[in-house]
Amino acid sequence: MTPESTNHLSEEALDDVLIGLGSAESHAHLAECAECRAQVKTFRGDVALFNASSLAWSRSRMPRHRASERSRVRLHAASMGWAVTAAALVAMALGIWHHHPAKATRQANTVQTQPSDSEAQIAQDNQLMQAVNAAISPDEASPIEEYKMLESPHLPPKAHSKKRMK
């Protein structure tokens, strides 16, 4: 794994060391070669820096996340408010729309459900009305009878007016 020309670890051997699969020969070389050791150390140092900063960054996201969660909750509450308002408006509109047809239907139902007047009831009502009329004006002659309008039903109204004026 140690090329004779350079006396350093090959790229593949160095990668194997970094991965944790380095051979005993590679480790023996590393113990003696400061340059290869420096390469390993530099890589591990950079990765450690990256890991530490990225983890610290991730931890810092926690409060922001909670803040955004609160914002989401507020947004959710606002959305719910709008939804409730919209639902109330729709319910009102539906109520108004349903109000008139319902009334008409109720009216129609009322007419249909009313019992029709019987012939006897109508005759009784007529008798009552005639009795009332007789009680109000028992001796007065009707204008129709006075002018015998019923006897000359074909007389034109205008001629009848002129006759009356004479």
Added chain:
Amino acid sequence: MATVTLSTLRIASVQHPRLESALAERAGVISELDDIDELVRLHQARIRRFVTCSTGDPDLAETITQDTLLRAYKGRESFRGDCSLSTWLTGIAINVTRDHMRSGRYKFWKHLKASAVDVHEMASFLPSEAVSPERRVLAKERIKEVYVVLESLSYNQRTIFLMKFSEEMSVDEISEILGMAVNTVRTHLHRALKAVRSRLGAKI
């Protein structure tokens, strides 16, 4: 492998006292898994970091992290204890990420590129060791270089690199979690390492 339960471990520990430590460890993990708050406190940041660097999308990573922890909590009975809890969680995170990537919503948001990691912000979270201004500037540059070169890798190369060097998983564990042959994992690692080392080496 059969699922290891506390009762089986207790019976085994009576017969084999050496298993007492395994029982204690297992009980600790179970109690950690049973407490969702503890699970979040101990593992959320690490999973979020892994998924963010893997997908390059912090918002998506937030969703995946929460899904991962929820899925782990719901499926805690299926934890067999044949790997560390963090390895098990990373495996779940990878599966959840795959599910999201297959969904049309991921493709839509990826197309919009609505969210991306602010690498300058990430690099500003330096460990306290880098105290001098010169060292801080240099360290920031190195962190940015690592992130930029990781972005240039394929998803598999990047994920495998992170599993190995950030999550400190073995090649065998990576192979098992990804369902990939060990040699394939090694090939991805070699390619990723070549890219990272050449980029970082050029900047030295």
